[in-house]
Amino acid sequence: MAFIGRNILLRQSKTIFRTFSSSMQLKSSSADTNFQTAKERLNTLGIQPENNTKLKMYALFKQATVGKNKTDKPEASNFAGQYKWSAWTELGDMTKDEAKQAYVDLVTDLEKAEVANKNSTNSNSQQELESSAKSYGSDGLLVNTENKIMTVTLNRPKRYNALTFDMYEGIIKILSDAANDDSVSIVTFTGTGKYFCSGNDLKNFSGITPANLKQKCLDTAAMLQRYAAAFIDFPKPLIAAVNGPAIGISVTQLGLFDAVYASDEATLQTPFTKIGQSPELCSTYIFPKIMGHSKACSMLLFNETCTALEAERLNLVTKVFPNASFRNDVRKEVERISQFPMKSLIYSKQLTRGCEREMLHKVNKAECERIAERWSSDDCMKAVMGFLAKS
Incomplete structure (x- = not known):
């Protein structure tokens, strides 16, 4: 009886693990889809993001596609390189999926800002x-x-x-x-x-x-x-x-x-x-x-x-x-x-x-x-x- 009980528990554990793995894959797949869509939406925007926003988008993109920044810091005279490096490094241990979602949210905010700006402009x-x-x-x-x-x-x-x-x-x-x-x-x-x-x-x-x-x-x-x-x-x-x-x-x-x-x-x-x-x-x-x-x-x-x-x-x-x-x-x-x-x-x-x-x-x-x-x-x-x- 104890052997049968252990087999039942083992089968239940495998089922739970497969369900959990499937759920994680669906979430990851959804994050990938939203991330790809956000990149396409960004190209259609007429609004020009601020420099700080561009740096943040660059950092989130790198974190989403590469992961944590492990590169060497550029020379002090390389302004652009140092800005990008610092922005990416600031994200620390943020996961790729978290970075993808943050990227999507940022694009959504830019879209809202563009709509608001158009509504307030006297053409x-x-x-x-x-x-x-x-x-x-x-x-x-x-x-x-x-x-x-x-x-x-x-x-x-x-x-x-x-x-x-x-x-x-x-x-x-x-x-x-x-x-x-x-x-x-x-x-x-x-x-x-x-x-x-x-x-x-x-x-x-x-x-x-x-x-x-x-x-x-x-x-x-x-x-x-x-x-x-x-x-x-x-x-x-x-x-x-x-x-x-x-x-x-x-x-x-x-x-x-x-x-x-x-x-x-x-x-x-x-x-x-x-x-x-x-x-x-x-x-x-x-x-x-x-x-x-x-x-x-x-x-x-x-x-x-x-x-x-x-x-x-x-x-x-x-x-x-x-x-x-x-x-x-x-x-x-x-x-x-x-x-x-x-x-x-x-x-x-x-x-x-x-x-x-x-x-x-x-x-x-x-x-x-x-x-x-x-x-x-x-x-x-x-x-x-x-x-x-x-x-």
Whole structure:
């Protein structure tokens, strides 16, 4: 009887094991199918994922197809390779099936974001603005001139209006043309969507190798110096309409504007030292001058985020408007200013700013020389990697 009982238990155990194995195979097969479908769906998306999202997708794909990262870490000068390696390594012991499901979920989130973006876009006004911006050679800039007011809109909402090299060059040309255009009396900068600008696009630093690192840094710093000079030398009123969060260079350049209007939901952040870099756009001279040394240091050195109301008290923001009526309130302010005689505006700005133009150019040159050194330094590379890993 005991022998018969053992045989029955053995047959039951085998049945349970086969059932469990079959169930696991079905789950694995389902994960494979969903994973393959997600890859196909990704190719149909019109939305451009953020750099951090791309890194996450790369890491999940590698984890799903290869498994845990056991490769050697790339050289410090290989920015792209280090970003990918770190993102993959962060996944640790995540199983292949877990990585496949996470990949599927990420693609689903991107699809939802694309639908939401399409629903919130006013296609008619967007097409009108885009047609006037094409002459400046950048898809990220919309330029519209009406009633002597030129409005430059940073138009990359999917990437939080991050600035590309093409956009830098486009803005330099826009300011050069507007300076000599009698039909323009004021130039206003703003952003599409929830953000004003998230600073530099990380794509600006792709394609860097140990062989070209130093020259790339020098070339980029030279471009940045020309960009700042375009603001320093612009003779007409410059107005910033900060519609949402501003980060990095989009904050430091505010000191070169003649008026800064901000939404009460806007925040300002300059996280330079956190990633081993240094400030630019003459902020190291202008910020201490208008807000005092210690307050300037809290932003430029210690990476403290500043609200719009705080920035108004620090004299960096001229006026704060409710977010619900922000664009309409700014339009009324700018239209009021545009009615003043153009030559009076130009001569008055020349008197108030002209006496320090030479100093601003000197500061700009020194800042860009330091930036070139920072970008090529080991501690900057390590800080950037650490920042991205935490993000």
